[in-house]
Amino acid sequence: MDAVQENLGLLAEETLDPLDWADVQALSHRVIDDAVDYLRDVRDRPVWREMPADVRGAFSAPLPRSPAPLDAVYSEVSRTVMSYPMGNIHPRFWSWYMGSSNFTGALGDFLAAIQGSNLGGGNHAAGLMDSQVVNWCKEMLGFPASAGGTLVSGGSMANIIGLTVARNVKAGIDVREHGVAAIEEPLRFYGSEQIHSCHRKAMEALGLGNRALRRIPTDAGLRIDIAALRAAITDDRAAGFKPACVIGTAGTGNTR
Ligand SMILES: Cc1ncc(COP(=O)(O)O)c(C=O)c1O
Missing domain, CATH: 1.20.1340 (dopa decarboxylase, N-terminal domain)
Structure with missing residues (x-):
């Protein structure tokens, strides 16, 4: 003073x-x-x-x-x-297969922390940059301009968000309003035996339970067996389940 x-x-x-x-x-x-x-x-x-x-x-x-x-x-x-x-x-x-960091990415993290950017809304440059990156990703993946997207912390969060969208769209009710207990036809999800464990965690966290995720056998090349997938979907429909989503796996969970 x-x-x-x-x-x-x-x-x-x-x-x-x-x-x-x-x-x-x-x-x-x-x-x-x-x-x-x-x-x-x-x-x-x-x-x-x-x-x-x-x-x-x-x-x-x-x-x-x-x-x-x-x-x-x-x-x-x-x-x-x-x-x-x-x-x-x-x-x-x-x-293991861990990512190995990146110096320019680290500088970006540093600047983001310096700015203390909050991307929850507002009229500011970091928010616009976030949207721009999402738009570039859409373009790289051949998605239409009308597609939405969001940047998340990693694979587990990306998958849980994708699976949440599938659950909400296919539930037949407003899950956000009424909750999973109100879903009339139980949902079923499908993925090969090679999917990552984050999908199981997502099923648990989404209130659908691990059994809602059927693991489909793979062939000698560790690709999903499409005939087995079709058969599982047919069986589930006959048993009163509603197929909601097939999880695609590029590569396999156990070999890199
Ligand atoms: C195929 C696959 N999916 C999802 C994940 C989970 O990603 P994260 O660790 O970024 O949450 C991993 C993590 O290694 C993965 O290899």
């Missing part, structure tokens, strides 16, 4: 801003430099290494009760988190 404010009896503004922007700027430059080195030199590091006990112990440290300077926090994150990655950005990581 400066003397003038004190004389006027004004309180200093409370803020979460840094006390010294120059310090934050210098640290930010260091973070970016380190990040570039981290990616550029990934081949010089092992894919994975065992975490020493003292580093592991840092993750059970008690809740901090007082603030810490940002550069101390960054040093700690470098020492404990950045030094012991899963390894999926390494060119010799073959343990």
Whole structure:
């Protein structure tokens, strides 16, 4: 609080801003430099290494009760988190199919966080960019301009939204208003034995239950057996179920 404010009896503004922007700027430059080195030199590091006990112990440290300077926090994150990655950005990581991040994407994430964009609505550029990306995706996939879309966090969310649309369209009632208990003809969904487990989770979360999702056998090439799919749909219709959706799988869930 400066003397003038004190004389006027004004309180200093409370803020979460840094006390010294120059310090934050210098640290930010260091973070970016380190990040570039981290990616550029990934081949010089092992894919994975065992975490020493003292580093592991840092993750059970008690809740901090007082603030810490940002550069101390960054040093700690470098020492404990950045030094012991899963390894999926390494060119010799073959343990699983994880994506391997992307530097320009990371810069985009950074700017989105800086802007604090909220895409729930409003008249602003980030919202327009979101729509533009959806429109470009529609164009790439050959969808009509009238198609709708939304950007989500990943495969599980994309599938649950797609399956929700199928459920709501085929339910024969307004599910959003009346709930799944009011669906008269139980819905059935179909996918090959190679579909990802997120579809099962979606069935559970959508209130349809795992049994509403029929796994159809695959052929020697792990493609869905179309004759078996037709037979399952016919049987289900005869038993009073309503087919709602066939889940397509490009590739397979178990081979990449
Ligand atoms: C074929 C397939 N579908 C869905 C998912 C789930 O995606 P996410 O982890 O982005 O939710 C995965 C994840 O690996 C997947 O491989």
